Amino acid sequence: MSSTPANNDDDTPKDPLQEMLANLLGGKGMEGFDPAELAKAAGLPSDPNALAQMFSQVQAMMSGSSDTPVNWDLARDAARKAAAGDDPSVTAAQQQAVDEALRLAEMWLDPVTDLAATAIIGRAWSRAEWVEETLGTWQRLTEPVANSIAFAISKAMNEQLPEEMKSAMGGAASMMQNMGGALFGLQLGQAVGALAKEVLGSTDIGIPLADLQMALIPANIKAFGEGLEVPEQEILLYLALREAAHARLFVQVPWLRGHLLGAIESYARGIHIDMSRIEDLAQNLDPSNPEAMQDALSQGVFMPARTPEQDAALAKLETALALVEGWVDELSFEAAANLPAAAAIRETIRRRRATGGPAEHAFGSLVGLELRPRRLREAAALWASLKEQRGIAGRDAIWAHPDLLPTATDLDDAAGFSARRSLEDASESDVDAALAKLLDGGFDDTPSGDAEPDTDK
Template sequence: MSSTPSNNDDETPKDPLQEMLANLMGGQGMEGFDPAELAKAAGLPSDPNALAQMFSQVQAMMNSSSDTPVNWDLAHDAARKAAAGDDPSVTPHQQREVDEALRLAEMWLDPFTDLAATAIIGRAWSRAEWVEETLGTWKRLTEPVANSIAFAISTAMNDHLPEEMKSMMGGAASMMQNMGGALFGLQLGQAVGALSKEVLGSTDIGIPLADLQMALLPSNIKEFGEGLEIPEQEIRLFLALREAAHARLFVQVPWLRGHLLGAIESYARGIHIDMSRIEDLAQNLDPSNPEAMQAALSEGVFMPARTPEQDAALAKLETALALVEGWVDEVTFAAAANLPAAAALRETVRRRRATGGPAEHAFGSLVGLELRPRRLREAAALWASLKDLRGIAGRDAIWAHPDLLPTSADLDDAAGFSARRSAEDASELDVDAALAKLLDGGFEDFQTDSTTDGEAKTNDGEPGPGADGTEGTGGTDGAGGKD
């Protein structure tokens, strides 16, 4: 290291690694440092190229402060960078095309659902705009598991540092505690940025990532249509129908968004981190290869096998996602009957949602959750059965309350659910009728038939003992009296 004396006013010596990190994180970078001496002091490899690459990533991960265990600023920057490649701005022409498609979709949907139109203005987004509009929801969905991973990584790294390294760390230990959160933020941002290249709208993964928004991504729609041999206008209109159907459902069923996001958050909070894997990684971590930690995160090596409770929670979540996607699938296909390629597009979207793209898999590995409706076809069949038996209004009335929603078992027996639902409705009608009769005068009739003023009737209709045990009043003329 350079022999330049410290410029501290009190000439109090600093821990050498603390001073190096402070200068590095303060924006001076590698300037003024001899890489070979730096490597020697920190016990790192002496290859200047490896050092430069390592400290470049460390600086990116630790340069900005964060008040939370996860560095969300870094996640945002990473997402924007990942989305930036080949992301042209939306042109006025594309905005008009999307707006017209969504307006037409709203008109086409009207006869096929009892849920009213939303009056939301349709938008055309670039990938970067999708990131900006949805990152807040991604943060809400991933924060529970993100905090757990960040804490576990920082704890494991600190526990497995050599004693001589700990003494060198001194006041720089707080910087190192941000490493886990920074690493997770970086990986999350990269996953969200990659997803921005695959999604087609604001609700493409089955949940409303942007509250009260209705949008399509023209550049992604163009790539989606490559090889399908279907006119782009027809593809855009079909996807607009799906987006508008999602919007109606989430706007007109106000409890649904919170129901889904709450279920996801509950599942994420139940994820526990496999500390043994983190400890093993910390023991074998090569400081010259910071990509190793990122690779471990992206491969989900910290995620243990799910518990039975988590399996049950995941089954409920997947059922809810399937019901949303099944309803949208059924309504969209009915409204798209005039499109020549409606059946082909429906099947393409179904397969796409069932399998997920590479970015969706990467995100699932990172947080231990894949937001895919595995039972979409069964759910669509159930909604179709309900429409046949109950009509459009009766089918859509199921969304009135979460307690009315079909269960996973109901997806196995759509006809049986319809029959059970009809029987329950009939029973509820009987109860309602009895209650209405009681309120409309039945209670008065009951009072007439019952005793008043302490009187009681015997089985033959004659006056019996009163409430006080004496003989009741009698007499054929109604005047009654004691003999």
């Protein structure tokens, strides 16, 4: 192909980059273009492999689903690539060890909870398997934010165009929206892939990312145990107890998963995108440098300060997460009474959950939400107190309905929870009794203290 730019019908030279953009907007794709020629015109490196990778990334960013602007296939690919480094396949011995540990954990949990064991078969996952099994839930949790960001980037990029170009690029809106969705998908995939290297099981962050599954990740458990000076078998058993306790809770309390995921979705829908920061990104947007764009996303460039309503929603969500994690923490420790290192493992997990890992922080920056039970210790103390006051069955009966769950105030004063709930129950009973009596016609309309009229006079 000649290095001379192609001519149009009126013999006016046409810039190869402009011609490529026009074809992209017209739906013709990259057909008929010589990447080396385009690289020369754009001042890009002429290495064929680098060019192929760059154009592949650009094409992926231009494509999108008709149902959503976010390219979830791109997110899945990015997640798998991020999780792929040093991700050994699960061996038969590891699968057997995990299966046996989870079966034993179920037996140890039976005496310490009134919630019945599940019939779920335990599994051992590689990091890539964790990505595949959980990405659907990540999509559900982040889609409200992802769509908002995609639309915001599309709007900001369109506003950055010179007036003389807007009419010529009337078809660019969907392309720009797809690019915004692709940017978010890339960064979400990176965050999920990084999380795959930190999590220990399917419920390690306190929510059931994989519906009705019970699984542990041997490669991450091995890394977790390094430096603890605790036998690997004890660590595996303790983590199996936590995974099995989570599974019992979410299976036997069927409303709980939807309650948590719904709270997260509501919080995400309330996030408002910081348009000024979007505009700054749009001004410097370079499709050939996805790393720079992902860095901007990972720093939380779209997340403004939370509103009071968002703070209230977050407080409710954090209380729910703390109650789940506190219950699991308390039961796991009680069931692990035969493990010499149970206290040390418990404390390590508590600190780990309270601070969060690097990948969890990256995810938090991306969607404005960190899934950490900040009040885990207070919640565990509350469940211990309720067991003393009500017994195992009475404690676990609180999960029967969301209205029965303790509040943030109860975490502040665990000992007074039952007293406050008794007063509330008594007040409700008085109201119910009065209403029933009124409906039955049992109230006398005569004012109290007034004498009946004397009709004999």
